[in-house]
Amino acid sequence: MSFRWALRLIPVTLLVTAVAVAVPAPVSAAPAPPSLAQVWPTPRQLTPRPGQVTIPRTVVEVAGADTDPSALAVVEQVLRSAGASTFVKITGDDRAAVDRQRGDDWLVVFIGGPTESRATALALAALRVEGPEGLSPGGYVLAADRGVIALSGVDTAGTFYAAQSFRQLFSSGESRAFALRDWPAAPMRGVIEGFYGAPWSHADRLAQLDFYGRTKQNMYVYSPKDDPYLRARWRDQYPPEQLAPLSQLVSRAAANHVEFTYALSPGLSVCYSSDADAAALVTKFRSLWDIGVRSFAIPLDDISYTRWNCDADAAKFGTGGAAAGAAQSFLLNRVQRDFIAAHPGAERLQMVPTEYYDLADSPYKTALRTQLDKAVIVEWTGVGVIAGQITEKQARQAKEVFGHDLLIWDNYPVNDYITERLLLGPYIGREPGVAKFLTGITANPMVQAEASKIAEFTSGDFLWNPDGYDPDKSWLAAIADLGGPAAPALKVFAENNYSSLLVRLETGKPDLDSPVLHPLLTAFWTALEKKDPWDAAAKLDRYLIAMAANPEELRRGMATNPKFLTEVGPWLDQVGLYGQAGRHAVKMLLAHFDGDGAKAWAERGELVAALKKAQAIRVPTARGPRNPGTCTDVCVPFLDSALATADRWFGLPGIRPRPTTSMGTYTDNVPARMVDGDPETYYWTDWAPRAGDTVGVDLGIAQQVSHVDITTGKPSSPNDFIHNGVLEYSADGERWTTVKTVTEPVISADLPEGAEARFVRLRVTGTQTFWVVVSEFTVSTPDSPKYTVTGTPAGPNLAAAADNNADSVYTAASAPLPGDALVITAAAPKPLDKVVVLAAEAGAGADVQIADAAGGWQTIGRMTGGYTELPARDVVTDRVRLLWTPGGAPPKIAEVVPVSPPRR
Structure with missing residues (x-):
């Protein structure tokens, strides 16, 4: 094709040299062209031009015979979505065809880099745009000006990536004119399916491969731990019915310019010196080669x-780390020689060392450095299995220590170690300069394939252009990409499942679970202390409304992605319930601020009901069913603090212990049951404890504590208690003080005078075969009043009517008879200011009475409804009585509170 002919395809007005910044137009000029859409991953050089390009109904496609078919498919899909309906397709140098179809409103699209189509180079030259020659693999040039669009990759992958940028820039059917020059920083960018637990489905993997193509990632490592042909049966060939899905994955990967890496893990049974095992490895790889696999790895982690x-x-290599490194190098070198080098077109062999993290040299690493073939790429997880940071200095040192090119196996957003949580925050903590010392990074994802796309999007963005990476902007783009029209609802959900060990290690902040909610809560507490809470409460309530509506909005908005909704269902329900509970908490606190105890008590009941529903949700984990970890570091502490604050206003001590345990849960006998004030419920572990296991409570803040009562075991399992342990307390969770040795099921202990604790726990010090049941774990403060409760009607948990816990309830077994009464007796007479009665349900009526000095009863008012507050000033007594009105509903009393005058 001649340059002169190429000019005939381009309007003459484009031959004027383009400028990057448009000259301000006069008042009578046409409206300014639209702004450029954002391209992801963040491109290197995107320069706007003065004009505008709109996709018309008729489009001329100029491509070479070798133009990447996947790129062509993406371009045509974009054109058709924008309204193009007539396509004139020209392959090669068919000038006559162009002349016959030429029209004033046509759009000519050139597709193909230097190895695919000569025509694109001429079009770029006419547009005064430099071609892709000299860019790193995957680099491309994309330009659009009036009537012409040119996509040119340095290779076919580059042209495919140009098509993905074209898709984003022309999503609306038009764009400002531009010139885009782009290339990746890291040669290898992608994901390794290397987590433990339930594997991705075949459909998950196909969808992931399409996603990698859209986000310009070029690597997928197939390493699911549950595939027996990868590990336990690594010597065996795949049956045809299992090889077929792998073949489909390989084909889909190729269509998306993703290298499918097959990772075989023989370490559980391999004999490194065995000719037969080396031959088995090669034979296995050949079977995968035959279905199109060209990239192989041997993890030995x-x-x-x-x-x-x-x-x-043992005879050949000896013992110790150096022997292990020598043995692994021996085997890998044989595979490199007998298979990789013998198959032209094979990618470099990868391996995961047994010492796959840290920077310390060792005999093992020395053996790999000195004996392993330099062609082999070594994988490394950073300074730690989960690295909070990976710096340029660390990457350089790691390359020196291992003596090979490095590929990072990055354990984010993997959640197999904390499966009750979703890790939906962005990729952070990696310095841009690490790419200079690495061949690339593969992110290890979550069990939830669709939900993993948020973090995968951001890691792909970082790897493409580390210097231009902004984790917050990238994260919002990931939310928009996955959520589409439901992006606002997805954002609310994701930011309440944001935190991770990576975030904590990188930032040192444990409270980033809900980065939007947390400052709103802080502002509300501050405003409440300053006696002006209304504006802060309104702002907080708007966000809590969004949380409460999140399940409905996200399920409606992302109905076309049912897989995602199924994956996140329990967490999504929990966000909604925490939103509901939070709204009730705010209303409760504002009601107290206004002095409306009845409304505060009613809102407290709604809060507790929503909180119980949220904490009753279960997700399966390797350690038994557990509560989802949604908003854990923000929502639950806020709700606990709100309840504690309200309870102090009601006259209660306001201790809100949260259960803690290192052990699993048997069925639905959850840890919360050991702090619910009901001796008939219990927490039950799902296995016998090991030395070091703990069970205890977190009081939220360090405070003075005076006494601990713990009831363990149960009638049907009397031996399910800690037979060898210690009772300990700590103000900070790091320095622990031992109270006593524990060997019996019932524990009662006084703490030293002035003892301060936030955490109180039982720690196991010996082994045992019995599981552990904890019925109640109660911590008292010096100010916790102690009462004895007697009376009728009979019912379980009579003591709950005055146990300083508004969540435990005395429930009468029958309606009151004449003379029935409930008596609360203090250890000694004390002055009263008022009596507060908190009824779990309205319906029962009673005269509220106090004992006088002569031993008689004086009525101070009537208990009606859920909340009763009666003045009792200038009275000193040790007894309060509820004299029931006969008939009516059986009483349900959460607490009778004899409130002393405030200290002056």
């Missing part, structure tokens, strides 16, 4: 290197 699988290895 999570195995023992102090125990050989065959005597021959």
Whole structure:
């Protein structure tokens, strides 16, 4: 094709040299062209031009015979979505065809880089745009000006990536004219399916591969721990019915310019010196080669290197870390020689060392550095299995220590170690300069494939252009990409499942679980203390409304992605319930601020009901069913603090212990049951404890504590208690003070005078075969009043009527008879200011009475409804009585509170 002919395809007005900044137009000029859409991953150079390009109904496509078919498919899909209906397709140098179809309103799209189509180079030259020659693999040039669009990759992958940028820039059917020049920083960018637990489905993997293509990631490592043909049966060939899905994955990966890496893990049983095992590895790889796999890895992580699988290895290599490194190098070198080098077109072999993290040199690493073929790429997780930071200095040091090119296996957003949580925050903590010392990074994702796309989007953005990476902007783009029209609702959900160990390690802040809600709560508490809470409460309530509506809005807005909704269902329900509970908490606190105890008590009941529903949700984990970890570091502490504050206003001590345990849960006998004030319920572990296991409570803040009562075991399992342990307390969770040795099921202990604690726990010090049941774990403060409760009608948990816990309830078994009464007796007479009665349900009526000095009863008022507050000033007494009105509903009393005058 001649340059002169290429000019005929381009309007003459485009031959004027374009400028990056448009000259301000006169008043009578046409409206300014639209702004450029954002491209992700963040491009290197995107320069706007003065004009505008609109996709018309008729489009001319100029492509070469070797133009990437996947790129062509993306371009045509975008054009059709924008309204193009007539396509004139030209392959090669068919000038006559162009002349016959030429019209004033046409759009000519050139597709293909230097190895695909000669025509694109001429179009770029006419547009005064430099071609992609010299860019790194995957680089591309994309330009659009009036009537012409040119997509040119340095290779076919680059042209495909140009098509993905074209898709974003022309999503509305038009764009400002521009010139875009772009290339990736990291050669290898992608994901490794390397987590433990339930694997992704075949459909998940296909969808992931399409997603990698859209986000310009070029690597997927197939390493699911549950595939027996990868680990336990690594020597065996795949049956045809299992090889077929792998073949489909390989084809889909190729269509998306993603390298499918097959990772075989023989370490559990391999004999490194065995000719037969080396041959089995090569034979297995050949079977995968035959279906199109060109990239292979041999992970040797999570195995023992102090125990050989065959005597021959001990004889050949000896013992210790150096021997293990030598044995692994020996085997890998044979695979490199006999398979990789013998198959032109094979990618470089990858391996995961047994010592796959830290920077310390060792005999094992020395052996790899000196004996392993330099062609082999070594994988590394950073300074730690989960690295809070990976710096340029660390990457340089790691390359020196291992002596090989490095590929980072990055354990984010993987959640197999904390499966009750979703990790939906952005990729952070990696310095831009690490790309200079690495071949790339593969992110290890969550069990939830669709939900993993948020973090995967951001890690892909970082790897493409680390210097231009903004985690917050990238995260919002990921939300928009996955959520579409439901992006606002998805944002609310994701920011309440934001935190992770990576965030904590990188920032040192434990309270980033809900980065929007947390400052709103802080502002509300501050405003409440300043006696002006209304504006802060309104702002907080708007966000809590969004949380409460989140399940409905997200399920409606993302109905076209049912897989995502199924994955996140329990967490989504919990966000909604925490939003509901939060709204009731705010209303409760404002009601107290206004002096409306009845409304505050009613709102407290709604709060507790929503909180119980949220904490009753369960998700399966390796350690048994657990409560989802949604908004854990923000929502639950706020709700606990709100309840404690309200309870102090009601006259109660306001201790809100949260259960803590290192052990699992048997069925629905959850830890919360050991702090619910009901001796008939209990927490039950799902296995016998090991030395070091703990069970206890977190009081929220360090405060003076005076006494601990713990009831363990149960009638049907009397031996399910800690047989060898210690009772301990700590103000900070780091320095612990031992109170006593524990060997019996019922524990009662006084703490030293002035003892301050936030945490109180039982710690197991010996092994046992019995599980552990904890019925009640009660911590008292010096100010906690102690009462004895007697009376009728009979009912379980009579003591709950005055146990300083508004969540425990005395429930009468029958309606009151004449003369029935409930008596609350204090340890000694004390002055009263008022009596507050908190009824769990309205319906029962009673005269509220106090004992006088002569032993008689004086009525101070009537208990009606859920909340009763009666003045009792200038009275000193040790007894309060509720004399029931006969008949009516059986009483349900949460608490009778004899309130002393405030201290002066």
